[in-house]
Amino acid sequence: MKLNKTLIIFILxxxxxxxxxxxxxxxxxxxxxxxxxxxxxxxxxxxxxxQILNSNPPFWKYLLNSLIVGLLSTAITLIIxxxxxxxxSKSNNxxxxxxxxxxxxxxxxxxxxxxxxxxxxxxKFNLGNNLxxxxxxxxxxxxxxxxxxxxxxxxxxxxxxxxxxVLEGLxxxxxxxxxxxxxxxxxxxxxxxxxxxxxxxEYPIALxxxxxxxxxxxxxxxxxLAGSSxxxxxxxxxxxxxxxxxxxxxxxxxxxxxxxxxxxxxxAVKG
Amino acid sequence: MNYLLLIPATxxxxxxxxxxLIRYFWLSLHASSVLTGLExxxxxxxxxxxxxxxxRFWQDLYQTSRFAVFSVGIEMILALVIxxxxxxxxxxxxxxxxITLLPWALPTTIMALxxxxxxxxxxxxxxxxxxxxxxxxxxxxxxxxxxWVGTVIADVWKTTPFIALILxxxxxxxxxxxxxxxxxEGGSPKQSFLYITLPLLKPYLLLGLIFRLAQAFGVxxxxxxxxxxxxxxxxxxxxxxxxxxxxxxxDFGYSSTIMLASFMILIFVCxxxxxxxxxxxxxxxxxxx
Numbered sequence: 001m002k003l004n005k006t007l008i009i010f011i012l013x014x015x016x017x018x019x020x021x022x023x024x025x026x027x028x029x030x031x032x033x034x035x036x037x038x039x040x041x042x043x044x045x046x047x048x049x050x051q052i053l054n055s056n057p058p059f060w061k062y063l064l065n066s067l068i069v070g071l072l073s074t075a076i077t078l079i080i081x082x083x084x085x086x087x088x089s090k091s092n093n094x095x096x097x098x099x100x101x102x103x104x105x106x107x108x109x110x111x112x113x114x115x116x117x118x119x120x121x122x123x124k125f126n127l128g129n130n131l132x133x134x135x136x137x138x139x140x141x142x143x144x145x146x147x148x149x150x151x152x153x154x155x156x157x158x159x160x161x162x163x164x165x166v167l168e169g170l171x172x173x174x175x176x177x178x179x180x181x182x183x184x185x186x187x188x189x190x191x192x193x194x195x196x197x198x199x200x201x202e203y204p205i206a207l208x209x210x211x212x213x214x215x216x217x218x219x220x221x222x223x224x225l226a227g228s229s230x231x232x233x234x235x236x237x238x239x240x241x242x243x244x245x246x247x248x249x250x251x252x253x254x255x256x257x258x259x260x261x262x263x264x265x266x267x268a269v270k271g
Numbered sequence: 272m273n274y275l276l277l278i279p280a281t282x283x284x285x286x287x288x289x290x291x292l293i294r295y296f297w298l299s300l301h302a303s304s305v306l307t308g309l310e311x312x313x314x315x316x317x318x319x320x321x322x323x324x325x326x327r328f329w330q331d332l333y334q335t336s337r338f339a340v341f342s343v344g345i346e347m348i349l350a351l352v353i354x355x356x357x358x359x360x361x362x363x364x365x366x367x368x369x370i371t372l373l374p375w376a377l378p379t380t381i382m383a384l385x386x387x388x389x390x391x392x393x394x395x396x397x398x399x400x401x402x403x404x405x406x407x408x409x410x411x412x413x414x415x416x417x418x419w420v421g422t423v424i425a426d427v428w429k430t431t432p433f434i435a436l437i438l439x440x441x442x443x444x445x446x447x448x449x450x451x452x453x454x455x456e457g458g459s460p461k462q463s464f465l466y467i468t469l470p471l472l473k474p475y476l477l478l479g480l481i482f483r484l485a486q487a488f489g490v491x492x493x494x495x496x497x498x499x500x501x502x503x504x505x506x507x508x509x510x511x512x513x514x515x516x517x518x519x520x521x522d523f524g525y526s527s528t529i530m531l532a533s534f535m536i537l538i539f540v541c542x543x544x545x546x547x548x549x550x551x552x553x554x555x556x557x558x559x560x
Binding site for chain 1: 279281382433439
């Protein structure tokens, strides 16, 4: 048990260390950056944070963009995935097995391969530099996992319950709204958070679809901040941006840890 | 009526997953680059012939496989250890889980840059500590024979939590009574791990393995931000190479060919990984490990 405790503390430190280093860096003056282990009274500064908050466009804009994209993609995904999952959960034959196989395959697919073709679509229909348009591929890419999770949830509902409500004369919409959806709320929550995290963190599509600096999402903005040169990255300011950019996710993980875990593991068990 | 509900999802999936693959197949048979004014012209499979004789493609295939094998291999072992640890009854279980989950939840680009800073020469902590104990700078990310190790470390840090959670879910499906009964029959902890835990964990191990292999084979964000494929293309992956072909060299035909080829290789790799794992675990007892 003693050994286990030591190991787990080691793992926790390992998980937090890179973030901790960013936090430490973010409060360091440029001089202190060159000598990270030499402590002098004037090595601390807020300058990096001020620089990030006063940049143009201001840093919170990227957070806002990511938030918009994340929320909208989650909404679209759920609106399309819920009916589809309901329908799949009703069909218990070769078709549902086959579609499950396809969905699991696409959920595992390294989607970066798709970027060129998606970029062509964006150019053809003029969807570039549009935060609302980018939610379409995001929703589609999250769709397989969402349908797998929600289908499994619908299947867990006892059949009698729905049959009774059919006898009561409820329409499909009423049944979904008042009986079925409340029952699968936990799965909807897990799905929503996983879709949100995916859209918030997505890089290759955002990189190719969006070029206007005021429309960048957080991951692309951060990569751009670092520039293309290996030698001129403004690490102090960058670290401050990392810290600010990580706070929303830190809160999401702390608050929704249970939903994230159950989403991932449900996906594993049922998919 | 029921099937009508499937239409929007099906259309969206066909547009985003189906159409690109067909489009790539078509483009891979055409020259479509700056030279043709980006107009596709049928070129008799010249892209595929070029691919076979392209040293850079084979080099990148080797580098991608090296990255995938090492990072996924280390991740699987580490994740199993973490899952076994987290499966104990801890007072602050929820917090432990949240913290181990954190690296996975943060954007890859952000953490890739953080790792670049950690590996920085000479100001990063690793080189600073080495200097303090009197060694020279390690120069990890600017050394063509070492840079890939840096990307593997960052990837292991980032994605181990994901596999660990899947394995943890698997561990929690194993009834405690089973271990109890096995112990009463005189089985040692090592045997109970080999004869109960591993076989019952098999589907979860397989899932983690296949999923991560597929993702690692398509690695893009991490390398693009951490090293940009350098130094001297030594960390370039297939996804980066096809990205360069499309966005920098503006050769869509060849870029599509690379992507389609990597997709086919990926399917082959995942199928073989599946078959090999099944065969090994099915013959577990015979090997008397």
